[in-house]
Amino acid sequence: MASFDLHYHIIPSHPEAHLFTVTLTIEKPNPAGQTLSLPNWIPGSYMIRDFAKNIVSLAAQSNGKPLAVTQQDKSTWLCAPTTASVIITYDIYAWDLSVRSAHLDQTHAYFNGTSVFLAVEGQTDTPCKVSIVAPQGEAYDTWRVATSMQELGAQRYGFGTYTCADYDELIDHPVEIADFTLAHFTACGVEHDVVLVGKHYADMKRLCSDLTKICETHIQFFGTPAPMSRYVFMTLVVGEGYGGLEHRNSTSLICNRADLPNKHDGDTVTDGYRTYLGLCSHEYFHTWNVKRIKPAVYLPYELKDETYTELLWAFEGITSYYDDLGVLRSGIIDQKSYLALLGQTISRVLAHKGQNKQTVANSSFTTWTKFYKQDESASNNIVSYYTKGSLIALCIDLAIRAQSQHQFSLDDVMRHLWENFGKQGIGIQNNTIQQAIHSITQVDLTDFFNEALYTTNPLPIQALLAEHGITLNVRQPNDTQDSGGKAATKTPNLYVGMKTKAAAAGVHVTVVLDDSPAQQSGISAGDVIVAIDGLKAEQSNWQTLINYKGLHPTSIHLFRRDELLTLTLTPVIAPKMSYYLKIIDANKANAWLTPQR
Numbered sequence: 001m002a003s004f005d006l007h008y009h010i011i012p013s014h015p016e017a018h019l020f021t022v023t024l025t026i027e028k029p030n031p032a033g034q035t036l037s038l039p040n041w042i043p044g045s046y047m048i049r050d051f052a053k054n055i056v057s058l059a060a061q062s063n064g065k066p067l068a069v070t071q072q073d074k075s076t077w078l079c080a081p082t083t084a085s086v087i088i089t090y091d092i093y094a095w096d097l098s099v100r101s102a103h104l105d106q107t108h109a110y111f112n113g114t115s116v117f118l119a120v121e122g123q124t125d126t127p128c129k130v131s132i133v134a135p136q137g138e139a140y141d142t143w144r145v146a147t148s149m150q151e152l153g154a155q156r157y158g159f160g161t162y163t164c165a166d167y168d169e170l171i172d173h174p175v176e177i178a179d180f181t182l183a184h185f186t187a188c189g190v191e192h193d194v195v196l197v198g199k200h201y202a203d204m205k206r207l208c209s210d211l212t213k214i215c216e217t218h219i220q221f222f223g224t225p226a227p228m229s230r231y232v233f234m235t236l237v238v239g240e241g242y243g244g245l246e247h248r249n250s251t252s253l254i255c256n257r258a259d260l261p262n263k264h265d266g267d268t269v270t271d272g273y274r275t276y277l278g279l280c281s282h283e284y285f286h287t288w289n290v291k292r293i294k295p296a297v298y299l300p301y302e303l304k305d306e307t308y309t310e311l312l313w314a315f316e317g318i319t320s321y322y323d324d325l326g327v328l329r330s331g332i333i334d335q336k337s338y339l340a341l342l343g344q345t346i347s348r349v350l351a352h353k354g355q356n357k358q359t360v361a362n363s364s365f366t367t368w369t370k371f372y373k374q375d376e377s378a379s380n381n382i383v384s385y386y387t388k389g390s391l392i393a394l395c396i397d398l399a400i401r402a403q404s405q406h407q408f409s410l411d412d413v414m415r416h417l418w419e420n421f422g423k424q425g426i427g428i429q430n431n432t433i434q435q436a437i438h439s440i441t442q443v444d445l446t447d448f449f450n451e452a453l454y455t456t457n458p459l460p461i462q463a464l465l466a467e468h469g470i471t472l473n474v475r476q477p478n479d480t481q482d483s484g485g486k487a488a489t490k491t492p493n494l495y496v497g498m499k500t501k502a503a504a505a506g507v508h509v510t511v512v513l514d515d516s517p518a519q520q521s522g523i524s525a526g527d528v529i530v531a532i533d534g535l536k537a538e539q540s541n542w543q544t545l546i547n548y549k550g551l552h553p554t555s556i557h558l559f560r561r562d563e564l565l566t567l568t569l570t571p572v573i574a575p576k577m578s579y580y581l582k583i584i585d586a587n588k589a590n591a592w593l594t595p596q597r
């Protein structure tokens, strides 16, 4: 076994106290004093998270004696000078049940390297050895290890030694340790593992069969061979939760138990399962788009401070466009189902005033403080680079197809970016995609890009869909839960423009939309409405109470903090903001929606 200058040793030492213990051996520390640091953010999740706040104790030793170590700032430590090897020992508190950090209890151990592995300054390009050690106790005898990290001495799924070529790789292989469910499939020659943690009733055979189709679709999209020889889908199954984070050879996901397919479902693709497959498809597409085709500013990642880019519309938006499209192309959902999803995305963007205030380039640039720190004002004041970005990708695809008489599409552009940038390790600049479109397809989208990215002008979705035999229709929403995508199913409610959830007594207002009757009446997010027109208001009946009074002013009794206010609310006929699509020329629609190969 080759010798390594860096050796990390991690053990879920105190599951009941949620503590991991890490021992880091540095064979050749900087003789002038070794600096160590932990990242302040994790690639793919653009918020300063200060992972080092969870380091609860840290000590150094050298030559068997304690070595002085001083903290330099919130995430950096400096060891006293020595020419001998140094051993750093530290405990990390792990109680964040998300895909971005670390979590440990008696049911499982999960971590990202960004939460647990200190970087050794000056040696981040040095290969390292990682020993993953089982916690003490019989209760953990059935635990196994799931990670895409390369085994060194360890058996696959076993505790033992793994290795990474550098720090960038070390923090890109999340590790799940538990008595998990494990299944396998092969797609285009690539081994895939499916790991489920948490109580579940999933039909693993069906799940593997559907994931095979999606993975093959994406591998064939970019061209074989795939850039990875192995891939791991890790999902934490919970009662209610949703999220995913992409990595070079794996992904960490959280999903609702009810979203996983069950033998009872038969062949039905439930809305929940479609959502889960869309999430898997999304993270898998990232294996190329963002993990390898990257903004130049991510080469390399600088994880101390925010890294600004206008390009997240391309990395999240294009990926969002191809996630559902990939599920359609893999044959799991049909055109009608796909167009319903697209109608919902269009509704989500166009129904909110934020799209009139923020450009998608600015949404990307300010993600650190706006998109990732959303409050009750988000739908009024910001636009999502995921949803609007996916509509921009749609427009680009449809425009290239129309203007090149279906000779080219966005698919060709993505393959070009993979071959000429991702594969070569060359970063993307702000104008790279526009230039690629022009050089490959001869279609000039300069004006479109300037408007779509840098203004809030409406996107030409309707006109472009029409060229492909599809109409974009809009109707009144049935209620505040109506996400669009389908034609009307009932008489719409009157509209006040607020979103609510149940409160202990009354109705908790979560969002008040700009220029709505609710806003004009003075209702604010955080208010608890207790009566409407003198009748007790609850989450289940407030809309009915509004409908009773018709378009007449009605009295609202609410608590703001602990003060009772009486306001007058005048509902209106609901504005049209639920979009849905209809195919009127199947030949034209098929040319876009039918798999290309």
Ligand code: ZN
Residues within 6 Å of the ligand: 282, 286, 315, 316, 319
């Ligand atoms: Zn994403």
